[in-house]
Amino acid sequence: MKPLILIVDDENSIRSFLQVSIETQGYKCIDAANGANALMLAISHNPDILILDLGLPDMDGLEVIKKLRKISQMPIIIISARGHDREKVEALDAGADDYLTKPFSVTELLARIRVILRHKSNDNVSSEAETFIYKIKDLIIDTDKHRIWNYNEEIRLTPYEYKVLVLLAKNQGKVLTHRYIIENIWGGIVTEDTQALRVCMGNLRRKLSEDPSQPKYIITEIGVGYRLTDE
Structure with a gap:
């Protein structure tokens, strides 16, 4: 089945233009011109990836992200x-997984689509091949159920936040360099811009600690x- 992109x-x-460019690569596309239709299609069709412009006529794209994140973890x-930078951080904080500034290269967009789909495929293979439950202090990471608990309270993470946390858990106590994390999570696409990683870590700390500082x-x-920590 062809991956579906909204x-x-x-x-x-x-x-x-984007639909033609993406479909020539073997994907299937659906589209929307405003936030309301975007939410409706996202809920009804559950696409593999959402490509979202922030400047929509009926609502800001940030609102679309926040509404979707209440019900779905589809990559955005x-x-x-x-x-x-402030606007990029706001979007990433709201739950977006990646950010391209217009005008952008379609080649780069397609590369980022491939990275996301590759990670989704690897996640499916990994979940079938091996599952782990990590317990660090009051934190429990269940890779079988894709769920996180802290102080017995379930924590909701974005797909990239979850992947970063699991990568750290698999290497508990080891220092992972910025480059290593970016290459393993984002496929090296943002090696020159660690902003996505900084935002991701900031969000993880906020969600996992009473005092992120x-x-x-x-x-x-x-x-x-x-x-x-391995304490």
Whole structure:
């Protein structure tokens, strides 16, 4: 079955161009011109990837992300003319998995689609081949059920937050460099821009610690990377 990709942009020309470019690579596309239709299609069709413009006529793209994250963990790639770091961080904080600033290369977009689909495929293989339950202090990571608990409370993570946490858990106590994490989670696509990793770690700390300024689980090795505590 062909992977299904939902394209959301209020400009017909952009939607048509992206649909043709993506479908020539063997994917299937559906599209929406506003946030309301995007949410409806996302819920009814459960696409493999959502490509989302932030500047929509009926609601801001950030609102679409937040509404979707309440019910789904489908990967979201942002395509937007908003290129400031603050706006990128807001989108990633809201639950987006990747961010491309307009104008962008279709080749790069296709590469990021492939990375996401490859990770989804690897996740399915891994879940069938081996499952683990990690317990670190009050944190429990169940890779069989894809669920996280902290102090007996279930924690909701985005797909990339979950993958980073599991990668750290598999290497508990070891320092993982920024480059190593990026190459293993994002396929090296953002090697030159560690912003996505910084946001991801910030969100993980906020979700896992009462005081993110004093992280309980994820330790920063300044200038090198991160490690999961082995205390």
